[in-house]
Amino acid sequence: MNEDDCFPLLLSLRECSEIDAHIRAAASKAEVADILNQHELSEDDFLAGFPGLAKAVQELPDESPPAT
Incomplete structure (x- = not known):
């Protein structure tokens, strides 16, 4: 991840890395x-700042699988 990855968001590289790690998990x-709510990040800002990650999120199920 580089400094341009979060553009046009005004987030530090550390904030971007933290959001990225949480969403990947x-x-x-x-x-x-x-996670977006916790970081006070709108869906539009997420799409603009993390386009590749937003595509990966589309492959996730809507709800978490039940715990076994």
């Missing part, structure tokens, strides 16, 4: 929505 779109 998410198991569902619902978890991603919670």
Whole structure:
């Protein structure tokens, strides 16, 4: 990840890396929505700042699988 990855967002590289790591660990779109909320990041800003990651999120299930 480089400094341009979060453009046009005004986030530090550290913030971008933290958001990226949390979202990559998410198991569902619902978890991603919670993460975006925790970081006060709108879906539009997420799409603009993390386009590659946003594409990967589309492959996640809507809800987390049930715990076994």
